[in-house]
Amino acid sequence: xxxxxxxxxxxTVSEGASLELRCNYSYGATPYLFWYVQSxxxxxxxxxxxxxxDTLVQGIKGFEAEFKRSQSSFNLRKPSVHWSDAAEYFCAVxxxxxxxxxxxxxxxxxxxxx
Amino acid sequence: xxGVTQTPRYLIKTRGQQVTLSCSPISGHRSVSWYQQTxxxxxxxxxxxxxxxxRNKGNFPGxxxxxxFSNSRSEMNVxxxxxxxxxxxxxxSSSTSGYNEQFFGPGxxxxxx
Numbered sequence: 438x439x440x441x442x443x444x445x446x447x448x449t450v451s452e453g454a455s456l457e458l459r460c461n462y463s464y465g466a467t468p469y470l471f472w473y474v475q476s477x478x479x480x481x482x483x484x485x486x487x488x489x490x491d492t493l494v495q496g497i498k499g500f501e502a503e504f505k506r507s508q509s510s511f512n513l514r515k516p517s518v519h520w521s522d523a524a525e526y527f528c529a530v531x532x533x534x535x536x537x538x539x540x541x542x543x544x545x546x547x548x549x550x551x
Numbered sequence: 552x553x554g555v556t557q558t559p560r561y562l563i564k565t566r567g568q569q570v571t572l573s574c575s576p577i578s579g580h581r582s583v584s585w586y587q588q589t590x591x592x593x594x595x596x597x598x599x600x601x602x603x604x605x606r607n608k609g610n611f612p613g614x615x616x617x618x619x620f621s622n623s624r625s626e627m628n629v630x631x632x633x634x635x636x637x638x639x640x641x642x643x644s645s646s647t648s649g650y651n652e653q654f655f656g657p658g659x660x661x662x663x664x
Contacts, residue, residue, distance in 0.1 A: 473655070480555075480641055480655040527594065537584040537599025537607045537645070539653060544593065 439464045441530050443542035450518050451550045458513040458545050460528030469531035470511040471539065472502055476524045484526075487511065498522070523549045552578055555644050555656035563662045569630040572659045576623050576644030582606075583625040584653060585617060588639040597640075600625055629661075637663045 440463045450456050462468060469488055473481040485496025492504040502513045511528060525546045529539040556575045564570050576583050584607075585597040596609040600619035617627040623644075629636055639660050643653035 469652075471652070478660075480557075480657040481643075483652070483654065486652055529594075537582055537601070537653075538596045538609070539584075539586075539594075539643075540596070541586075541594040 439468070439530055439532065439540050441528050441540055441542035443526075443528055443545050445545045446543070447546045447548065449548040449550060452520050453517050456513075456515045456518045456522070456547070458526050458528075458547070460511045460513065460542060462509050462511065462528075462530045464509070464530060464532070466533065467506065469533060470502075470504060471529040471531065472496065472500070472511075472513050473527045473529060473541075474498075474524045475527065475544075481527065484513070518547075518549055520549045520551065523547055555642055555654055557640075557642050557656040557659050559659060560657065561660045561662075563664065564632050565664050566632055566634060568632050569628060570632060570661060571626055571628045572640055572642075572661070574625045574627075574642030574644075574656060576625070576642075577654055580644035580646050580654075581623050582645045583619055583623065584643045584645070585625070585627050586641045586643065587611075588641055588658070589637075594641070597627065632663045634663050637661060 442461045471486045472484040475481050484500050487494050487504045525544045527544045528542040558573045582601045584599040588594045599607040603619045614630045619625045639658045641658045643655045645653045
């Protein structure tokens, strides 16, 4: 069965520091990959996605992610974190050919120190 | 384009009651998916509708049901509410591009007392 693992439940970084959030997936083929962000009491906002092609994808708010097939990973990065980035981040996998069903990791809560 | 809208935003019910939640997708999107989010289980897929037909279903009891109307608006219904049904219910819509890129609404917070 497909699964998504986000090993870090909670991460704290200082404002201006770099950030990397880890995501590993279990899937038989290359899935569609997504990162979403959720602020308290809000829905999910799509940060970026990977379907095929260039394994380094750029998203909104200065985020990027790199797909590494050999490691089954899709880690999210940002070179300099802003206080407004504090939120919960979710990695998700979508099965090719199967609409409507995303499998999510448990999320990583990001806190930003001033 | 307006985003995905969900009504109501907050709901309080008691055990044994039933509830109906509504979702209006982004204009032109014909696929609507529903998810349940709880602190313990995280985000779990409930079901997906496309052109008024349920195409995909998660592992939830039959008390959870849904439907989609010809204008792509969707409703989900939970009957005989249990305390464990307290959750944030998220609706997402997507186009028919096949890439499963989903856009989420703000959710409905359901509290069961």
